[in-house]
Amino acid sequence: MALKGLHPFISFGLAILVWEAAIRCLAIPAYKFPGPLAVAEAMKELALSGRLLASVVASLFRVTWGFYLAACAAIPLGLVLGIYGSARAFLNPIVQFLRPISPLAWIPVALMWLGIGDRSAIFLIFLSSFFPLLVFTMSAVLGIKVTYIRVGLNFGVTGLKRYTKILLPAIMPDIITGLRITLGTAWLVIVAAEMIAVKSGLGYLIIDGRNSMRMDYVVAAMIVIGIIGLVLDWTVSRLEMLPSVRWIHKRR
Amino acid sequence: MNLINRIGQGIGPGKMALFAAIAWLVTITLLHAWISEPGAKKRRLQVGFLPITCHLTCAVAFDRLSKTGKAFDAHKFSAWPDMIEALKGGDLDVAFILAPIAMAMEDQGFPGKIVLLAHRNGTALVVSKHSGIRSITGLKGATVAIPIRYSCQMLALRRLCRQHGFSIRELNMVELSPPDMPFALASGTIDAYIVGEPYAAKAELEGTGRVLCQMRDAWPGFISSVVFVTKHALKDRRQEVSRLIRAFYQAGKWIEGHRLEAARIAAPFLGLPEPLIRYVLLSSRDRVSYSNLIPMPKELSDLSEEMVKAGLIKRPMVGKEIIDLSWR
Numbered sequence A: 001m002a003l004k005g006l007h008p009f010i011s012f013g014l015a016i017l018v019w020e021a022a023i024r025c026l027a028i029p030a031y032k033f034p035g036p037l038a039v040a041e042a043m044k045e046l047a048l049s050g051r052l053l054a055s056v057v058a059s060l061f062r063v064t065w066g067f068y069l070a071a072c073a074a075i076p077l078g079l080v081l082g083i084y085g086s087a088r089a090f091l092n093p094i095v096q097f098l099r100p101i102s103p104l105a106w107i108p109v110a111l112m113w114l115g116i117g118d119r120s121a122i123f124l125i126f127l128s129s130f131f132p133l134l135v136f137t138m139s140a141v142l143g144i145k146v147t148y149i150r151v152g153l154n155f156g157v158t159g160l161k162r163y164t165k166i167l168l169p170a171i172m173p174d175i176i177t178g179l180r181i182t183l184g185t186a187w188l189v190i191v192a193a194e195m196i197a198v199k200s201g202l203g204y205l206i207i208d209g210r211n212s213m214r215m216d217y218v219v220a221a222m223i224v225i226g227i228i229g230l231v232l233d234w235t236v237s238r239l240e241m242l243p244s245v246r247w248i249h250k251r252r
Numbered sequence B: 001m002n003l004i005n006r007i008g009q010g011i012g013p014g015k016m017a018l019f020a021a022i023a024w025l026v027t028i029t030l031l032h033a034w035i036s037e038p039g040a041k042k043r044r045l046q047v048g049f050l051p052i053t054c055h056l057t058c059a060v061a062f063d064r065l066s067k068t069g070k071a072f073d074a075h076k077f078s079a080w081p082d083m084i085e086a087l088k089g090g091d092l093d094v095a096f097i098l099a100p101i102a103m104a105m106e107d108q109g110f111p112g113k114i115v116l117l118a119h120r121n122g123t124a125l126v127v128s129k130h131s132g133i134r135s136i137t138g139l140k141g142a143t144v145a146i147p148i149r150y151s152c153q154m155l156a157l158r159r160l161c162r163q164h165g166f167s168i169r170e171l172n173m174v175e176l177s178p179p180d181m182p183f184a185l186a187s188g189t190i191d192a193y194i195v196g197e198p199y200a201a202k203a204e205l206e207g208t209g210r211v212l213c214q215m216r217d218a219w220p221g222f223i224s225s226v227v228f229v230t231k232h233a234l235k236d237r238r239q240e241v242s243r244l245i246r247a248f249y250q251a252g253k254w255i256e257g258h259r260l261e262a263a264r265i266a267a268p269f270l271g272l273p274e275p276l277i278r279y280v281l282l283s284s285r286d287r288v289s290y291s292n293l294i295p296m297p298k299e300l301s302d303l304s305e306e307m308v309k310a311g312l313i314k315r316p317m318v319g320k321e322i323i324d325l326s327w328r
Helices: A007-025 A036-048 A052-082 A086-099 A105-116 A120-142 A146-154 A162-195 A202-211 A215-239 A243-250 B004-010 B013-035 B054-069 B078-086 B099-107 B152-163 B178-187 B199-205 B231-236 B238-258 B259-270 B272-284 B297-309
Strands: B044-050 B073-076 B094-098 B111-117 B123-128 B141-145 B172-175 B193-195 B210-213 B225-231
Touching: A007 A036, A007 B078, A036 A052, A036 A215, A052 A086, A052 A105, A052 A162, A052 A202, A052 B013, A086 A120, A105 A120, A105 B078, A120 A162, A162 A202, A162 A215, A162 B172, A202 B178, B013 B272, B044 B054, B044 B078, B054 B094, B054 B238, B054 B259, B054 B272, B073 B210, B078 B094, B078 B172, B078 B178, B078 B199, B094 B099, B099 B111, B099 B199, B099 B225, B111 B231, B111 B238, B123 B152, B123 B178, B141 B152, B141 B178, B141 B238, B152 B193, B152 B297, B178 B193, B178 B199, B178 B210, B178 B259, B193 B199, B199 B210, B225 B238, B231 B238, B238 B259, B259 B272
Parallel strands: B044 B073, B044 B094, B141 B172, B141 B193
Antiparallel strands: B094 B225, B111 B225, B123 B193, B123 B210
8 A cells, every 4th residue: 555656656767767778788879769867958958948838838729729629619510410310411421531531631731721830730639639529429429328318308308408408418428538538639649730830839849859860859858748648638537527427437 | 725615616516627628728828929939920021941051041141130130030841841831821932942842833833933042062972881882873772762852862863873874763762851861871771862961961970871972073063952932022022032132142152251150150040960060061161062152044944854854844944934133
C-alpha cells in the first residue's frame, strides 16, 4: 500500500534510466538522439526564453477552438442523423465517405483557402474530431435501449420532453466517451496541423527543431506534448464522474 | 473550498463542467492573443523563404531594413509545397522560390515575375561515406534524393547523368525535404542527394557524407532559387516592391564583402547553427555566391527548355517575358 499513487513515477523514472543507459551503452551521438540531461537542458532553455509557454498556449488555443467547433457541429448533427432515418439515409454515405480521409490530405486545400496561420490549423483539428464525434453521437442515439423509450411512454413523457428527459440523458455517457477519445485524436493532429506555416506552437517547435537540427528541442517538444496529452485526458475523464454519466458504470 | 462546494451544489455539476469549459475557451483565447505576435498586418509586404543559405539575402535584408523600420513580414516554410500553396492562396507577395517552381506556376496560369536571383552555385551532390560511389557513373541504380521535382537540382542531376551517358531513369530518385536528407543518408536509406546548402555541408561536417560534385563545376553560373513577385504586388505596390528588391540586391553585394558577419546575422533568422553557415560561406568563396544576381533572359529560356525535356512544363518560355527588372 505504500506504493499507492507512486506507480507512474516509478515507471517514468525507470524509463528515463533506461533511456540514459541506452544512450551511454550504445554511444548514440546527440545529433541522432539526445539523452535525458540534454533534453532537460533544452527544456530549461525553452522555458526561460518564454518560447515554451508561447508554444503551449498557441497549441492549446488551436486545439480548443478546433475541438469545440467540432463538438458544436458534430453533436447536434449526430442527433439529427440518429433520430431521423431519412436524414441518415441521405447523409450517412457522405459522412462515411469523408471520414476515412486523413486531415493531412486537406492541408493543400486549407492552405490555399484559409491561408497561413491559425485558421488552417484550427480547420485541420476540427476535421480530426468532427467525423469521429458525429459517428459516436449517431450510433449512441441508435443504441438507446428500447426499454427506456417504452418506460418513458408509459410515464406519459411526450413531445420535446422525450428528447430532454430520455434521449439526452441516455446518450450522455457515450458522448462523454466520444469526447474523451476525439480530444486525444485532436491533440494527436496538432503536430501535423502546425507543420504548415504557423509561427508558433509545439508542432512548430518540432518542425523548427528539425530545420535547425536541434534534436534536443524536438524531443523536449515531444515530451511536453505527451504531458499535456495526459493532462487533457485526465481532465475530460473527470467528466465521467458526473452523476449524469456515472449511472451507466454503476449499472454495468 | 466550502464556498465553491456551495456554488457547485447550487448550479449542479453538469452546469459546472459546462461553465469550466467556456471559461477555459475564453482564457486560452485571451492568453493566445496576448502572447502571440500581432497577426500579420497586410500593410507590410509578405515574404516567404526556406531555412537554407540560398535565401541568405532575405536574412540580411531583413536585418538591415528592421533597423530603418521598413521591414517586411518574413514567413519561414519547411517545405516547398507549403510555400507554393501559400503563394497561390494569396498570402505572400514575394517568395524566395526555386526557379522551376516559379516557371511552372507561370505555366499553370499563376501570374508573377522573376525579379532577381537569390544566389548562384550553392548546390552539391553528396554521396554516403560508405557507399563506395566515386563517380557520377557509380550512381547507376543508387537511391538519390532531390528536394522536389520542380528543382534545378533535379535538372542538374538529369544533365549530369546525360553527360555520363546514362538516363536519370536508371536512378531510383526520391523526393525528400532538405533537412531530412542528411539523416536519411546517415541511416543508409539513401545513397546520395543533391541539395542546396547548408544540407550538403552538414553531412560533410558530420562525417556521414562526401561531396561528389559541386554545381559550380558541373554547371557554371548555376541558378536555383530566385525572387518571385506576384503580379498583384508588382501592379499595386510597385514602389514598395522595388525598394525591397533593391534591398535584396544590395544585401547580396554586402554579403560578398562581409561573409563572417553575414553568417552571424543569418543564423538566428534562418534558425541554423552559425558554424554551419560559416563553413558554407567561408570554406571557399564560390561554394555559394551572391554576386551577379541579375537574371539573364537566356539562362531562363535555357532552363525552361530543360524543364520541357524533363516533362515539367509543356512548352519552353521566353526568358524576357518572365523577368521583370523594372525595379532597378
